[in-house]
Amino acid sequence: MNSPSTPYITSRNMEIYDTSRNIGIYEPMHQMSMWADIKSNGFLNTPTSMLVEVDTKLDNQSEDTSHETLGHSNKYDQETNKPVDKVLRRLAQNREAARKSRLRKKAYVQQLESSRSKLLQLEQELERTRQQGALIGVGLDAIPPGFSGPINSGICAFDLAYGSWVEEQDRLVDNLKTAIYTYTDEELCILVDVVMNHYSDLFRMKATSAKADVFYLMSGMWKTSAERLFLWIGGFRPSELLKVLLPHLDLLEQEHAEVCNLKQSCQQTEDALSQGMDKLQQTLSDALAAGQLGEGSYFPQISNAMERLDALVSFVNQQADHIRQVTLQQMARILDTRQTAQGLLVLGEYCQRLRALSLLWETRPREPT
Amino acid sequence: MEKISRLVSENGVVIFSKSTCCLCYAVNILFQELTVRPVVYAIDKDPEGREMEKALFRLGCSAPAVPAVFIGGKLVGSTNEVMSLHLSGSLVTLIKPYQGLLSN
Numbered sequence: 134m135n136s137p138s139t140p141y142i143t144s145r146n147m148e149i150y151d152t153s154r155n156i157g158i159y160e161p162m163h164q165m166s167m168w169a170d171i172k173s174n175g176f177l178n179t180p181t182s183m184l185v186e187v188d189t190k191l192d193n194q195s196e197d198t199s200h201e202t203l204g205h206s207n208k209y210d211q212e213t214n215k216p217v218d219k220v221l222r223r224l225a226q227n228r229e230a231a232r233k234s235r236l237r238k239k240a241y242v243q244q245l246e247s248s249r250s251k252l253l254q255l256e257q258e259l260e261r262t263r264q265q266g267a268l269i270g271v272g273l274d275a276i277p278p279g280f281s282g283p284i285n286s287g288i289c290a291f292d293l294a295y296g297s298w299v300e301e302q303d304r305l306v307d308n309l310k311t312a313i314y315t316y317t318d319e320e321l322c323i324l325v326d327v328v329m330n331h332y333s334d335l336f337r338m339k340a341t342s343a344k345a346d347v348f349y350l351m352s353g354m355w356k357t358s359a360e361r362l363f364l365w366i367g368g369f370r371p372s373e374l375l376k377v378l379l380p381h382l383d384l385l386e387q388e389h390a391e392v393c394n395l396k397q398s399c400q401q402t403e404d405a406l407s408q409g410m411d412k413l414q415q416t417l418s419d420a421l422a423a424g425q426l427g428e429g430s431y432f433p434q435i436s437n438a439m440e441r442l443d444a445l446v447s448f449v450n451q452q453a454d455h456i457r458q459v460t461l462q463q464m465a466r467i468l469d470t471r472q473t474a475q476g477l478l479v480l481g482e483y484c485q486r487l488r489a490l491s492l493l494w495e496t497r498p499r500e501p502t
Numbered sequence: 503m504e505k506i507s508r509l510v511s512e513n514g515v516v517i518f519s520k521s522t523c524c525l526c527y528a529v530n531i532l533f534q535e536l537t538v539r540p541v542v543y544a545i546d547k548d549p550e551g552r553e554m555e556k557a558l559f560r561l562g563c564s565a566p567a568v569p570a571v572f573i574g575g576k577l578v579g580s581t582n583e584v585m586s587l588h589l590s591g592s593l594v595t596l597i598k599p600y601q602g603l604l605s606n
Contacts, residue, residue, distance in 0.1 A: 391591075398588050398589050401535050401536070402532060402585050402588055402589065404531070404532075405528045405529065405531040405532035405535065408527065408531045409524045409525055409531070410524070412524045413524040416522055445524055445525075449524065449525070452585065455585060455586075456585055456589065459586050459589045459590075460589060463590060
């Protein structure tokens with residue numbers, strides 16, 4: 134882009150200026166010679182003086198034009214008795230036209246300048262956002278429109294940690310793939326423990342992050358887009374995951390029955406918690422809507438609502454994560470080592486497929502708007 | 503505390519709650535899904551509510567005091583404990599005597 138002191142002299146600017154409305158009076162070639170004059174006169178470093186110089190030039194040009202017109206009119210108006218009047222009128226008209234042209238030009242240039250600085254700002258913001266997106270491995274589409282302003286440092290820390298967690302998870306799942314066939318039971322047991330602890334790490338991370346911003350966790354924005362489709366109180370529904378798992382496990386009848394019972398208990402606790410969430414929404418809504426809506430002052434309602442919000446949403450989120458973690462532990466209890474390894478592998482790859490789907494979706498070719 | 507002891511000994515499943523507590527509501531829903539009708543006692547509606555809350559803390563409840571769930575006169579715990587028990591399959595065993603009954 135041009136440096137601020139020379140906004141006027143690129144041919145591109147001249148082209149833009151040519152196509153702007155109502156310029157009309159001066160032909161492109163006329164303008165180019167005008168600019169060339171300015172350039173050779175060395176008025177580059179002082180835009181205001183250049184403007185003055187140009188103004189003078191415009192004035193001169195208009196007077197030149199009027200002279201030409203005068204010449205013509207002399208030919209046709211020989212009968213009129215007031216050629217001086219005509220001259221004066223033409224002069225005034227030209228002066229007026231030139232003045233208006235100057236004002237339009239000024240306005241247009243101001244508009245260009247502000248658009249330019251806005252563009253620079255947007256470019257900077259985009260670069261910042263891209264960098265953050267690259268860090269956390271989330272597509273740009275995952276950042277909602279209008280998401281701006283200082284980002285909570287707690288959220289940033291969580292996003293970074295979660296990004297690392299997913300990378301490590303992928304490594305562990307790859308390990309499981311080969312370990313199922315090559316490891317002894319003892320070795321597999323150790324690997325299973327590592328994977329289970331890794332899940333515990335995630336729950337710990339979420340618990341810490343919930344203190345910083347529970348709504349961020351609840352929003353699921355830290356997950357990929359397809360995963361968000363299945364969002365239930367800040368994560369997966371454990372009963373859904375059990376449904377995914379069941380067909381892929383090689384189970385005895387007794388074990389199968391236990392897993393089915395676990396699935397049913399899961400569903401019941403999920404339902405209870407979901408209804409608790411509904412109740413939370415209702416009490417919050419009631420608190421906010423108390424008194425007269427539209428009367429203007431509503432501080433008591435807000436502070437009352439705050440009291441309800443405080444800790445309640447955290448608790449519901451904690452309870453949901455608690456259910457997830459206990460379900461995982463129960464599965465490990467019901468199944469033997471090899472079955473647990475198989476289960477963790479299936480679970481791991483299912484999540485990988487969801488993340489791959491998200492990526493594919495975000496990078497799909499789209500119609501230009 | 504007298505009031506608490508009386509309530510838990512006279513009723514199979516008791517939930518001490520507060521009227522604005524959504525987790526208390528959730529725990530109640532869970533029991534109802536299991537065909538149990540617990541006695542839900544809102545301590546914030548009781549004039550001795552603060553005393554009851556302190557008593558619950560003394561009995562072993564950690565903050566928040568509610569929901570505090572008693573089954574067969576014994577303290578089971580809060581939401582965490584109830585859900586863990588259910589997922590492990592142990593809750594149904596505990597509530598068996600009280601399933602399918604109207605609250606007594």
